[in-house]
Structure formats: structure tokens, C-alpha cells
Amino acid sequence: MSLTETDWTDWAGRVALLGLLGLGIAAIFLPMVLTLYLSMFDEQMIVFPPHGYTLAWYGRIAGTFGAAIWTSLQIAVVAVALSLALGIPAGIGLSRHRFRGREALSTFLLSPLTVPGIAVGLAIYILAIWLEEKSGVTLAGSLRLLILAHLLITMPWVIRLCLASLTNHERTTEEAAASLGASPMMVIWRVTLPAMRPGIIAAGLFAFIISFENLEINLFLVAPGITTLSVSVLQYLGYHIDPLVAAVAVAQMVIVGAALLLLDRFVRLGQVLK
Amino acid sequence: MRQKLPLAAAGLLGPATSVVVLMLAAPLALLFRDSLNRFDVTELMIETVTAANYTRFFTETFYWEVLRTTILVAATVAVLCVALGLPLAWRLARTTSRWKSLMMLLVILPLFIGSTVRTVGWMILFARNGMMDSVAGLFGTRVDLMYTTTAVIIGTLSVNLPFMVLTLQSVFEGIDDRLTEAAQGLGATPSRAFWRVVWPLALPGVMISAILSFILGMNAYATPVLLGGPRFQMMAPLVFWEFNTNSNWPFSAALAFILMATTLLLTSLSNFLVPRRYRA
Numbered sequence: 001m002s003l004t005e006t007d008w009t010d011w012a013g014r015v016a017l018l019g020l021l022g023l024g025i026a027a028i029f030l031p032m033v034l035t036l037y038l039s040m041f042d043e044q045m046i047v048f049p050p051h052g053y054t055l056a057w058y059g060r061i062a063g064t065f066g067a068a069i070w071t072s073l074q075i076a077v078v079a080v081a082l083s084l085a086l087g088i089p090a091g092i093g094l095s096r097h098r099f100r101g102r103e104a105l106s107t108f109l110l111s112p113l114t115v116p117g118i119a120v121g122l123a124i125y126i127l128a129i130w131l132e133e134k135s136g137v138t139l140a141g142s143l144r145l146l147i148l149a150h151l152l153i154t155m156p157w158v159i160r161l162c163l164a165s166l167t168n169h170e171r172t173t174e175e176a177a178a179s180l181g182a183s184p185m186m187v188i189w190r191v192t193l194p195a196m197r198p199g200i201i202a203a204g205l206f207a208f209i210i211s212f213e214n215l216e217i218n219l220f221l222v223a224p225g226i227t228t229l230s231v232s233v234l235q236y237l238g239y240h241i242d243p244l245v246a247a248v249a250v251a252q253m254v255i256v257g258a259a260l261l262l263l264d265r266f267v268r269l270g271q272v273l274k
Numbered sequence: 275m276r277q278k279l280p281l282a283a284a285g286l287l288g289p290a291t292s293v294v295v296l297m298l299a300a301p302l303a304l305l306f307r308d309s310l311n312r313f314d315v316t317e318l319m320i321e322t323v324t325a326a327n328y329t330r331f332f333t334e335t336f337y338w339e340v341l342r343t344t345i346l347v348a349a350t351v352a353v354l355c356v357a358l359g360l361p362l363a364w365r366l367a368r369t370t371s372r373w374k375s376l377m378m379l380l381v382i383l384p385l386f387i388g389s390t391v392r393t394v395g396w397m398i399l400f401a402r403n404g405m406m407d408s409v410a411g412l413f414g415t416r417v418d419l420m421y422t423t424t425a426v427i428i429g430t431l432s433v434n435l436p437f438m439v440l441t442l443q444s445v446f447e448g449i450d451d452r453l454t455e456a457a458q459g460l461g462a463t464p465s466r467a468f469w470r471v472v473w474p475l476a477l478p479g480v481m482i483s484a485i486l487s488f489i490l491g492m493n494a495y496a497t498p499v500l501l502g503g504p505r506f507q508m509m510a511p512l513v514f515w516e517f518n519t520n521s522n523w524p525f526s527a528a529l530a531f532i533l534m535a536t537t538l539l540l541t542s543l544s545n546f547l548v549p550r551r552y553r554a
Binding site: 049 | 283
């Protein structure tokens with residue numbers, strides 16, 4: 001059988017397709033694989049090929065980045081708690097009530113996701129300085145301000161996930177509870193919240209990751225002594241690239257990966273991210 | 275049934291709304307106000323109302339160049355993202371493998387790892403005496419990609435691609451597979467069935483994903499800083515640099531607004547590129 005022209009273009013197309021697939025996979029995963037590889041070098045810097053391999057760099061993470069990791073964790077945990085405390089009621093409010101301006105309010109509450117982090121960070125810093133001048137309360141460079149800023153970017157995710165977990169929620173159980181004499185607070189506590197449980201757990205994990213990984217807002221709000229992991233890794237990379245920083249990067253990937261695996265058990269990630 | 279805001283809803287939504295007002299609306303309003311102030315080397319910021327910061331941007335070629343580079347990088351990355359994202363997303367949407375959810379997770383994972391961490395790998399590859407350079411050294415040549423536009427484009431592409439794959443995948447999932455089967459049943463080759471049946475249906479979604487990638491590229495910070503080096507300038511790093519190094523808050527505020535306005539303008543313009551009948 002001779003090779004016709006359509007066969008040939010089909011074959012060429014298939015090879016091109018495979019090439020693009022390979023390039024795409026490499027573009028996403030190659031840097032992560034390389035980082036993992038470098039983190040095990042038994043060298044002070046990139047010497048390729050290395051003389052040997054070691055896991056010792058992982059033990060040295062705490063020495064250089066320990067304080068920053070601790071700050072990042074503190075901010076993330078408090079931001080998660082606050083964003084759940086404010087985001088869950090907002091999610092319930094938006095899904096339950098139909099009022100004029102509901103669409104606009106929902107857009108407004110999710111808007112922190114669409115403003116570039118660099119603008120948000122600069123704006124919050126400038127407001128903090130302005131308030132300091134007016135009131136004398138120190139805000140800039142404090143953990144409080146970082147937490148509040150992180151609340152702004154984690155809360156929309158909580159609202160979004162709560163809204164998603166309530167879209168197919170049957171109001172009849174709530175109505176039944178209310179007609180049996182449960183107060184509105186009781187209905188939320190005993191009926192609505194238990195129904196939202198997977199969504200709430202997912203929201204908490206999501207909020208944690210979003211806070212932990214933030215860089216742009218942190219850039220403006222960190223101060224000497226209060227530096228987040230993302231900022232200190234960026235600063236470190238400005239001077240050297242070595243197996244230690246690769247090990248920190250891998251550790252971060254592992255933490256986020258574990259959180260995502262956990263999250264995947266509660267919500268279908270593909271659905272949530274749309 | 276639409277009514278005025280009931281008291282219960284106000285109680286539920288009030289606290290969250292006040293956070294967005296206090297931490298986003300008020301700061302952005304003040305930022306805009308400050309962008310109209312004047313910078314002074316000794317007094318830093320002098321209160322006035324002037325458009326000088328904006329006119330400075332549009333009259334000095336240096337800043338034009340920065341904006342041009344930013345748009346160029348973001349647009350190139352968006353186009354490359356479509357080219358590399360389409361095949362991956364299509365495969366992911368149409369696979370019947372039992373590993374599908376694992377594959378999805380692998381695409382989602384990088385989305386939540388900060389761009390700094392994901393740039394480390396490219397630095398290892400591109401750095402002087404890095405891996406590419408060392409391998410090239412064995413053949414007697416040198417490869418120095420570090421601190422080039424190419425490096426920034428590759429790094430940003432790598433950061434944006436998972437977003438692209440994920441959004442395109444959901445676009446493809448929304449297109450009924452029976453349409454392709456029908457086209458092939460009528461004698462179309464798989465590639466013809468794709469380009470004539472699936473592609474027109476997917477086009478609005480592809481456009482939206484490309485715009486998303488463009489926006490991410492316009493606002494990129496870590497990749498241009500780490501892979502572009504100190505002499506490579508893009509808008510987001512410039513905003514921080516003017517703030518941090520020059521303490522010129524009014525100008526950096528103006529830069530932030532110029533960046534947001536340009537992104538908004540270009541993304542709404544690009545909407546007209548999609549033929550009307552395909553618009554979402």
C-alpha cells in the first residue's frame with residue numbers, strides 16, 4: 001500500500017502532536033525534577049555532575065529558613081481561622097438570600113482574586129502608613145497587618161468553596177428543623193454547617209496553601225525579623241543557587257502536595273478551580 | 275423573589291464585606307490618590323494633585339520599553355501556552371485511563387507551588403556553570419541563557435501552563451464526544467474532525483484561557499526577577515523597585531495603575547478578536 005498524501009500529513013501531524021505533548025510535560029515538570037535532583041547534591045553549589053549525593057541539606061533547612069517558616073506558618077494558621085470565621089457566614093448568606101445587588105456583592109467579595117498582588121501589597125502598605133500617621137499605632141511590618149492582608153486573599157476562596165458546597169443543598173431539612181422549633185442559629189449549627197463539612201475542610205486547606213505560597217503581597221509587608229518563607233527564598237536566590245535552597249523548594253512542594261492530596265478527598269479539585 | 279437586604283443576610287455578609295472594603299477598596303482608593311502626589315527626594319511625598327507621574331511614564335522611553343517588554347513576554351507566553359496546553363488538555367479530557375484523577379492532580383499541584391520555588395529548577399538549568407552550560411561544555415561550547423528574555427519566557431510559560439491545561443481541559447470536557455464520533459463516522463480523519471468540529475466549539479474557551487495566561491504574565495514578579503536578572507525590567511518588578519529602592523511611592527502607585535489599566539484594556543480589546551458567533 002502506497003503512502004498517500006493524507007496519510008503523510010496525518011503522520012506528520014501525529015509526530016508534531018507528540019512533540020508538543022512532550023514539550024508541555026517538560027515545561028511543567030522538568031524544573032521540579034531538577035530541583036529535587038539538585039537538593040541531593042553533595043556539593044556547595046551546582047557542580048555537574050556532582051561528586052556524590054546526600055540528604056544532609058534537608059537537615060540544614062531549619063538553620064537558615066526556620067524563622068521564616070515559623071512566621072509563614074503563624075500567618076497561615078491565623079489567616080485560615082479568620083477567613084473561615086468570616087467566609088463561611090458570607091458563603092451561607094450569598095447562597096441563601098436573594099436580594100437586590102446580590103450579584104454585585106458576590107463579585108465584590110471575590111474581587112481580591114482579580115487584583116494583581118503587587119498592587120494589593122503596595123496599597124495595603126500605603127494605607128497602613130497613612131493610618132499610622134493618623135493614629136500612632138504601628139501597623140507596617142507587623143504580623144497583624146500580614147495576617148489581615150492574607151485574610152483578604154484567602155477569604156474569597158473560602159466563600160467560593162462554601163458557595164460551591166451549597167449549590168445542591170436542599171433547604172427542606174433546614175425548613176423542617178425550623179418548623180420543629182429550632183432557632184435560626186441552631187439551624188445553621190446543626191443542619192447547614194454539617195452539610196457543608198467537606199467544603200469547609202477543603203476551604204481551610206485551600207486558604208492555608210494560598211497564604212503559605214503568597215509572595216507579592218508579602219514583599220511589601222515584611223520587615224527585618226518578620227520575613228515569610230517565600231520572601232526569604234526569593235532573597236536567598238538573589239545571591240546564590242545551591243542545594244540548600246533546592247531542598248527548601250522540595251520541602252515546600254511536598255507540603256503543598258500533601259495538603260492537596262488531603263484536599264482531593266473532600267472536594268473534586270477540577271470542579272472547584274473553574 | 276428579590277427583596278431588600280434582609281437583616282439576617284446583612285449579619286452574615288457584613289463582616290466579610292468590611293474586610294474587602296478595608297483591605298482592598300480603601301487601600302486602592304488611597305493608592306490612586308497617592309499616584310497624583312509629587313515625589314521629593316528629601317520629603318519623599320508632597321501632597322498635591324498632578325498627573326506628572328503618569329505623564330512621566332508616557333514621555334520617557336525607558337518606561338515605554340518596560341511596558342513593551344511586559345506585553346511582549348505576556349503575549350508570547352500566552353500563545354506558547356495555547357500551543358503546548360491544547361494537546362495536553364485534549365489528552366487529559368479524552369483519556370479513559372484509570373490514572374486520570376492522578377494526572378489531574380499532577381497538573382493542579384504546580385498551581386499551588388509558588389512561582390519562586392518553581393523557578394529554582396530553571397535557574398539550575400540556565401545558570402552559568404549550570405546544567406545546560408556544563409553539558410554544552412562537554413561539546414566545547416557554552417550556553418548562557420541566564421538573564422535573557424528567552425529564560426523569562428520559558429520560566430513564565432512553565433508557571434502559566436498548568437492553568438492553561440486545567441481551563442482548556444474543562445472546556446474540552448464540556449464538548450460532547452459524540453460530535454467527534456459523528457464526524458469520523460461520516461468519513462472525517464481525526465485531525466479534520468478536531469479542527470472542523472471541536473475547535474470552533476472550543477474557541478471561546480481557548481480565548482478565555484489565553485487571556486488568563488496573558489493577565490498572569492503581565493503581573494509576573496518572581497520569574498522576571500530571578501531569570502531576567504537586575505537589568506531586565508518588567509512592570510511588576512518595576513513597581514516594587516520604585517517603591518523599595520527609590521522610595522518613590524507616588525510613581526510606583528501610578529505604575530501599579532498603569533499596569534492594571536493596560537491589562538484591562540488589552541484583555542477587553544482581545545475580546546473583539548474572537549468572531550462574534552464564537553463569543554462566550
